[in-house]
Amino acid sequence: MSSHLLPNLTAAHLFEAILAIALVFSCLLGLQVIRERRPPAVTLAWVAVLVLLPMLGVLLYLLFGTRKRWELRVRQRPVIGCETAVRPFDDAHVLDRMLRRLALPPALSGNDIRCSWRPEVARRDLLDVIDGATERLWMFIYMFEDDASGALVLDALIAAASRGVRVRVMVDDLGSFGSLAAGRRALEAAGGRMVRFKPVWYALRKRMLNLRNHRKIVVADGQVAWTGGRNVGDHYLAAGKHEWLDFSAVIRGPTALALEEICRNDWRFASDEPPDSSPVWVSGPQGNACLQVLPAGPEYRDDAWQTALVKCCFEAHSRLWLATPYFVPDETVTNAVLTAARSGVDVRILVPHRSDNLVVDLVGRSFLREVQRAGGKVFRYKIGMMHAKAVLVDDTLAMFGSANIDARSLFLNYECMVIGYDAETVIPVQAFFEYAFARASRGVRTIGQIRETLSSLARLLAPLL
The missing domain is CATH 3.30.870.10 (Endonuclease Chain A)
Structure with a gap:
């Protein structure tokens, strides 16, 4: 009987040892997640997975969880002759000034x-x-x-x-x-x-x-x-x-x-x-x-694209126009856009009528309806896919580049935006928006309570998109 039970006991002991190791790793990785200064909802989600499902959580984190890579930090070369170009x-x-404080160009x-x-x-x-x-x-x-x-x-x-x-x-x-x-x-x-x-x-x-x-x-x-x-x-x-x-x-x-x-x-x-x-x-x-490069990504300690976008929302006095193929912002950006709209700023969001990602469209419409209820305007480009990423603040600032308004661009991807501080950039970016608005349908259709509840549940996927 003892010889029959020995393999089972050995397998059980092996499983317990693996589980104990996974628990230790999950605790260490949980501390690392907290140190990485993620959005609170994302931090709690990762910690919950690591604690409740330690073996699966450790595997998922090792594959997908890393967000910042300090060893990839930028090394600037000496630049000669730029003194007169810098204000x-x-x-x-x-x-x-804010971006310089973040050690950006x-x-x-x-x-x-x-x-x-x-x-x-x-x-x-x-x-x-x-x-x-x-x-x-x-x-x-x-x-x-x-x-x-x-x-x-x-x-x-x-x-x-x-x-x-x-x-x-x-x-x-x-x-x-x-x-x-x-x-x-x-x-x-x-x-x-x-x-x-x-x-x-x-x-x-x-x-x-x-x-x-x-x-x-x-x-x-x-x-x-x-x-x-x-x-x-x-x-x-x-x-x-x-x-x-x-x-x-x-x-x-x-x-x-x-x-x-x-x-x-x-x-x-x-x-x-x-x-x-x-x-x-x-x-x-x-x-x-006068132009400024805004690089963002894992090699920078701060989330510069998110920080700049929030600052634009708070600096806008007359208008805030945003163009993005995927509008799935985090809570901080969402609240900043809603605050601008409720303050009477002309908030307009340009998105495609239908993007190349149906799941993102489903989740994004929930955010767009919220902006619409706050007084903002939604424009959905009708003639094919709208892939541009641009920002226009009053008559003083325009921005364009590679970054979407979603979790990947805000917190994960290597991105690059260009900011213009005068009419040379503001005027063509404004012309782009006006061109697109003229070829877009206005607003997002309201939905019933049941579909609204399902849409709100779908928003839980936002940090993953």
């Missing part, structure tokens, strides 16, 4: 900016930047598709590498999963390099699968940059019935160099090339626009 701290815009004057929301114009702008590179070219894109537009851009990159330009391309491995195998070989045969940001197998091993690089930046020679919300593909760069409404800009001047510094730091994380610590020189003024 004195006391004379800077309040948002500029200051606003720089002397830029020329040309904005576009037409895909064929954006494609021409992108190809002009690539074709104009003479020394070095950086392209960092979340999604690079194998279609006609992707082939056109890839051919331009190969041509640049063939004429001796130092071409460095980085795509996110998850966003561009399964694409560019042949394109990478062709580019590297011409002398360029292409890396995939945090390949899935590597990200699993390093507990970074949930941290994706969502930035869209192209910089030539540190002098001219192309950036915004567009990926590379027909949806973003080709006119026609399948085109998406998006926003991008070409920037010449000191801010192009600030964008290049983001590329250099990301490349250091994603490649085996040693970091470049040599000084950089800022070119002379190219225009009158």
Whole structure:
């Protein structure tokens, strides 16, 4: 009888040992979750999973739970010649001062900016930047598709590498999963390099699968940059019935160099090339626009995109216009937007009539109805997908870039926004909004009590989206 029970006792003891180890790890990881300063609801959710389901909780956290990576902190190179482009701290815009306090780059004057929301114009702008590179070219894109537009851009990159330009391309491995195998070989045969940001197998091993690089930046020679919300593909760069409404800009001047510094730091994380610590020189003024780069992501201690968005809500006096394909904000951003609407600010939120994610649409409409009840206005773009990310505050500030208003962009992804503090940026961003409003339906339909309850339950998924 004892020999019959021995295997069962051994298995039971083994299970108890594994459970005890999992409990220890769950307690340690729970303390780490608390230290990471997540939104309270997300913190409580992770702690509950780790305590109640320790073995499953530890596994899920190791795969998806990491949010900040202090070892990836940004290393700035010495910059020479930018002193005249930086406004004195006391004379800077309040948002500029706040972002400097978060150790982010200051606003720089002397830029020329040309904005576009037409895909064929954006494609021409992108190809002009690539074709104009003479020394070095950086392209960092979340999604690079194998279609006609992707082939056109890839051919331009190969041509640049063939004429001796130092071409460095980085795509996110998850966003561009399964694409560019042949394109990478062709580019590297011409002398360029292409890396995939945090390949899935590597990200699993390093507990970074949930941290994706969502930035869209192209910089030539540190002098001219192309950036915004567009990926590379027909949806973003080709006119026609399948085109998406998006926003991008070409920037010449000191801010192009600030964008290049983001590329250099990301490349250091994603490649085996040693970091470049040599000084950089800022070119002379190219225009009158004052622009500020707002990078956000795991390499920064603070959640800069969320902080800037909340500050914009509180600084708005006459209008606050927001464009995002996915409106699933956290509680802090939600309350800031509602406060602006209840204060009489002209709050308008531009979203697609139907996005490419039905679950996000279902959850997002609950937030949009709440904004509508507070006095805000909702516009749903009817002609295809609306993929732009933009902010307009009064007549003084405009913002555009890669960041959505959802949990991934607010707290997880590597993102990059550009802030403009004068008419050179405000006027074209306002024109974009007016173009989209004229092609949008107004409002979100009210629903009954039962569906409202189901919608409120669906909002519990917001931190996961």
